[in-house]
Each structure stands twice: as C-alpha cells, then as structure tokens.
Amino acid sequence: MISLGIIGTNWITEQFVRAAEETKAFSLTQVYSRTEEKAADFIADLGKKNIKISTSLEDFFDSKDFDAVYIASPNALHFSQAKLALEHGKNVIVEKPSTSTIREFTLLDNLASEKDLYFFEAARQIHEPIFKKIQSYVDENRAELSGASLSYMKYSSRYDDYKAGKNPNIFNTKFSGGALYDLGVYTVYDAVVLFGQPDDVCYDAEILESGIDGSGTLTLKYSDFDVNILIGKTKNSYIQSEIYFNKKTLLMNSAGDITHVQLADENKNITTVPTTKSDNPMDSEAAEFARIITENDKETYEKLLKYARIVNRILEQARTSAGLVFEADKEK
Ligand SMILES: NC(=O)c1ccc[n+]([C@@H]2O[C@H](COP(=O)([O-])OP(=O)(O)OC[C@H]3O[C@@H](n4cnc5c(N)ncnc54)[C@H](OP(=O)(O)O)[C@@H]3O)[C@@H](O)[C@H]2O)c1
Numbered sequence: 193m194i195s196l197g198i199i200g201t202n203w204i205t206e207q208f209v210r211a212a213e214e215t216k217a218f219s220l221t222q223v224y225s226r227t228e229e230k231a232a233d234f235i236a237d238l239g240k241k242n243i244k245i246s247t248s249l250e251d252f253f254d255s256k257d258f259d260a261v262y263i264a265s266p267n268a269l270h271f272s273q274a275k276l277a278l279e280h281g282k283n284v285i286v287e288k289p290s291t292s293t294i295r296e297f298t299l300l301d302n303l304a305s306e307k308d309l310y311f312f313e314a315a316r317q318i319h320e321p322i323f324k325k326i327q328s329y330v331d332e333n334r335a336e337l338s339g340a341s342l343s344y345m346k347y348s349s350r351y352d353d354y355k356a357g358k359n360p361n362i363f364n365t366k367f368s369g370g371a372l373y374d375l376g377v378y379t380v381y382d383a384v385v386l387f388g389q390p391d392d393v394c395y396d397a398e399i400l401e402s403g404i405d406g407s408g409t410l411t412l413k414y415s416d417f418d419v420n421i422l423i424g425k426t427k428n429s430y431i432q433s434e435i436y437f438n439k440k441t442l443l444m445n446s447a448g449d450i451t452h453v454q455l456a457d458e459n460k461n462i463t464t465v466p467t468t469k470s471d472n473p474m475d476s477e478a479a480e481f482a483r484i485i486t487e488n489d490k491e492t493y494e495k496l497l498k499y500a501r502i503v504n505r506i507l508e509q510a511r512t513s514a515g516l517v518f519e520a521d522k523e524k
Pocket of ligand 1: 199200201202203204224225226227230231263264265266267269287288289314316361362373374
C-alpha cells in the first residue's frame, strides 16, 4: 500500500484522492492545508476519519506517515513543494504544469534521480483509454500524418473574479497562471505524445493587464507539418480538434477533455471510434502511477519523464516567444 499525503484542498484534489483510492494501491493518510478548518472539511467531504492534518509544510514533510505526495497547489508553488518532498524522501505526483521554468524542472528531475524517487507530472488525459486509441491510430497511420488543429478554450469561472479586480491565482504572474500554463498544457501533451518533439515553437498571446495570457494561438512546427493550437480562459470555443492523415481526418470533441472520437474516411464518411471513458477522468493516471510504483516500472516512468521534459521546455519556449514573464523567472 502506498500511503498518500496531499497538498491543496480544492475539488481537483478530492477527485484525485477518489481515483487513487479506487486503485486500492493508495491510501490517504495525511492532509496539508494552510488552515486546519479547510483540511478538516476536505477530510469530512471524503467521509474519512483518522487522517493527520498539518498546517506547516515542514511538519507535513517531516511525517513518516506517507510515502508519496500529490501536489495540487497554484502552479508557482509546485517547485518549492515538490523539492521539499523529494528532500524528505517522498515520491511526488505534481499537477500539471509541474514547474514554472525549465530550470526548476531540471532541478527536480535531477533531485528525483539522485534520491531514486518518482517524480510524476500529472497529465491525466494521456493515460486514458480514449487517448491510447488515438495514439494507436496515429502510430499505425504515421506515414500519412499531415498536421493537426487542436482547440481547448473555456471561459474560466475565475475570469469574472479577475474582471472584478479580485486577482485570482490563475490570472496572476506571481502564481504562473494563464491559458498556456493551464489548458495549454493538455494540448502540448497531446502534440508531444502523439507527434514527438517539434522543431520550432511560436505563441501569439492575448496578454491581459495582469501580464498573463487570457488566450492565444500556439504553433508547433514539425519537419513535415504544423500543429495549430487554440487555447484560452477568457472565451468558450466549440471548435473540434482534428488530426489530419491526407484525405482522412480524426475528429475529437476536445483537445483536453476528450470524450468522443470520430474518423472521417477518404469518402467523407464519418464513423465513431468505440472506446471507454471512466466517470472520474483521473482514474487512469492514478492506476498507472500506482502500477509503476508498485512494479518499479522504470521503463514506463522514464518515458513519462521524457514527455514531461519536452512539454516543460515547449511551455517555456512558447512563453518566451510571447513575451510572457512569470515572477518565477526572477528566482535564481
Ligand atoms: N488535471 C486536472 O484536471 C486539473 C484540473 C484543475 C486544476 N489542475 C491543476 O491543479 C493545480 C491547482 O489548481 P486550482 O485551480 O485548484 O488552484 P487554486 O484553487 O488556486 O489552489 C489550490 C489549493 O492550493 C492552496 N492555495 C491557494 N492559494 C494559495 C496561496 N496563495 N498560497 C498557498 N496555497 C494556496 C489552497 O489550499 P489550502 O487553502 O487548503 O491551503 C487551494 O485549495 C494547478 O496546478 C492546476 O493546473 C489540474
């Protein structure tokens, strides 16, 4: 059994804990929150008892009561919290994006390897059966691959708070927010896992007054084709995502929350690709992390880490090309 500590008490952590415990390999033992009350509410919402609470990060990581931590705090805090975790001998599962800069990523990558600990970036969609189906199709038809258009744009409930002057974390450079470092991460993962590392990256962003990108268009250039990506947190898009194979096209309802895939053949006949989808979109990643840790499957782990390295590098390149600066860039 892998005992689990968690950081962050928002809905996403509850969803992950439910998925993790569903695997029967993880068991929640400890909760960190800045306030005792939030931690207690979080535990009560899960219907649990006898879970340790910490309101100090040092006390939390000094605990011998958990082996792995799931971190779902604002992006800019991931690095320092994951670093502390690794220094205290804990395996790390950190929400996407795991870091704000490639410098931070490399430090954690090296530290995890030095300590022989796991450092997972939680990119949930790449582990889902529906994504694996797309991946198999791309692999089988690679010779015909001729580009992709990906779209993931959702009006954030926090954009209203932003416009009301409340300065939410996700619209703030201090917390490494913005469209690219949120929904954009899913689209970059799609491209990296399906098509590999691009040769060139360019991001044209609509930058808000706070200095972060509300939306933008990202282009990933490969030797034979382009991947054009639309991302945003300040508007809703209903455009499908598509992958092109000469006359054939694979159609996906979304680039991040993929629930429906269709294939349009040479004659423009459209058929649905049958697949399964779990009610909890984090089930597949939790099961995969549990399996990798339990079986000590270093080969799969290294493959995931390689994706994460490429994704984090692309994010920084894209951000730089758009002139987006985070406070984390100033850290030495
Ligand atoms: N994979 C997915 O499907 C998915 C979905 C949503 C979000 N995410 C990722 O999950 C992470 C958290 O996102 P979120 O929207 O939940 O973020 P958030 O609401 O801004 O913060 C998450 C948690 O961090 C703590 N926190 C908030 N502000 C803080 C501050 N100023 N200083 C220290 N701690 C603070 C809070 O916990 P306490 O008050 O208990 O300390 C809060 O519950 C992000 O990296 C995001 O990309 C992933």
